[in-house]
Amino acid sequence: MPLIQIYDLTRRYVMGTETVHALRGVSLTIERGEYIAIMGPSGSGKSTLMNLLGCLDSPSSGYYELNGTNVAHMDDNALAEVRNREIGFVFQSFNLLPRSDSLHNVELPLIYAGIPADERREQAIQALTNVGLGERMHHKPNELSGGQRQRVAVARALVNNPSIVLADEPTGNLDSRTGEEILGLFETLSRRGNTIIVVTHEEDVAQHARRIIRIRDGLIAADEVNPNPRAAKRMEALAGV
Numbered sequence: 001m002p003l004i005q006i007y008d009l010t011r012r013y014v015m016g017t018e019t020v021h022a023l024r025g026v027s028l029t030i031e032r033g034e035y036i037a038i039m040g041p042s043g044s045g046k047s048t049l050m051n052l053l054g055c056l057d058s059p060s061s062g063y064y065e066l067n068g069t070n071v072a073h074m075d076d077n078a079l080a081e082v083r084n085r086e087i088g089f090v091f092q093s094f095n096l097l098p099r100s101d102s103l104h105n106v107e108l109p110l111i112y113a114g115i116p117a118d119e120r121r122e123q124a125i126q127a128l129t130n131v132g133l134g135e136r137m138h139h140k141p142n143e144l145s146g147g148q149r150q151r152v153a154v155a156r157a158l159v160n161n162p163s164i165v166l167a168d169e170p171t172g173n174l175d176s177r178t179g180e181e182i183l184g185l186f187e188t189l190s191r192r193g194n195t196i197i198v199v200t201h202e203e204d205v206a207q208h209a210r211r212i213i214r215i216r217d218g219l220i221a222a223d224e225v226n227p228n229p230r231a232a233k234r235m236e237a238l239a240g241v
Contacts, residue, residue, distance in 0.1 A: 001068060003163055003195055004030035004053070009062035009072075011048050022048040024218035025062070030197070032163075035190035035229075037206035038199045040215035047168075049215060050199040054087050054166045055079045067163045084112055088157025088165045092172035094149045096141045096156075102128060103137040106156045113160060127155040131185060147178035154185060158194070165189065167198045171205055183208040187229070204230070 006028040013020045023045050030036060040046035051057040052064065055071055058079070064072040071082055088109075089095075096105045103124050110120035128137050131151040141149050150170060157165050167186070171179030186196045187208060198209060206212050207230045214222040 002029045003032045003034075003067060004028065005063070005065040006052075007063040009049075009052060009064060010060045011045075011052065011057070012060045021218055023052070023059070026215075026218075026220055028213070028220065028223075030195070032195055033190065033193050034211055035186065035196045035209045036198070036211045036213060037209035038197065038213045038215060039201065039203070039206045040221075041201060044215045045218040046199055046201075046215045048218075050166065050168060050197075053164070053197065054089065055083045084109060084160070086163045088160070088162040090150070090153050090157050090165060090167040090170045092169040094141070094153050094173070096149060096152060098141050101138045101140050102133060102144070102152045102155075105141075105152055106137075106159050109156060109160045123159055124155070127159040128152070130158065131155045145178070146174050147181055150174060150178075150182050151185065154182070154189075158189070164195045164197060167196070169200055169202075169205075170198060171200075171202075179205070183230075 006026060009023055009026045010021070011023040013022060026049060038046050038049060048057070052059055058074070059072055062072060063070065066082065067086055069082070071079065074082065103121070106124040106127050107120050110123060115123070125134070125137060128134055131154050133148060133151050133155065136144060136148060144152065171182055174182065183205065186198065190196050198205060200206055207226065210226050210229050212224050212226050213220060
């Protein structure tokens, strides 16, 4: 069974006397373990699609099944439960609590889920270790580099073993070298079986994914397998392949 099945999804916004058709009937299937980039210029509908995939918004019409559950027309409370259980978010601005250390920032989704303190601490330590920050868990965000802060955000996204990691312009606040490191981390996570969806307007970022979906005018303009992902080529070069 596919992880995500979307059929004829639309989203309309009423702005005064005008109706804006942000999505015009999108159909899409995503399998477990895929590493996907959703690309498009400003106003294309990619952010609307991201919000729907992340259960941050509901469609005007259509069908969205996530991990076997139709989430298209759930109420806000039900959507919040799905988000906490199924989706890990990584944002351009990191969204970390400035006065909390890395460990507490990563624990937050587990606190909301009601996980006991000892168990959530153990899971958070493991998540930070998995992104290479096991020795920085007691540092606050202002004591970390931009790349390290984004790694904390990735650890937080992973800590409750979500079905999807959904990353919105995850390298937007990073220099190019640090951005490459974060995208390489996504490649590693994908190889471990995580499903990664990156939303971006940057071609260089999209080229790290193994599948690229291009959105234009609220429709899927192209859905392509990327035969030569940049991260994979870099890993092969490092291994001397």
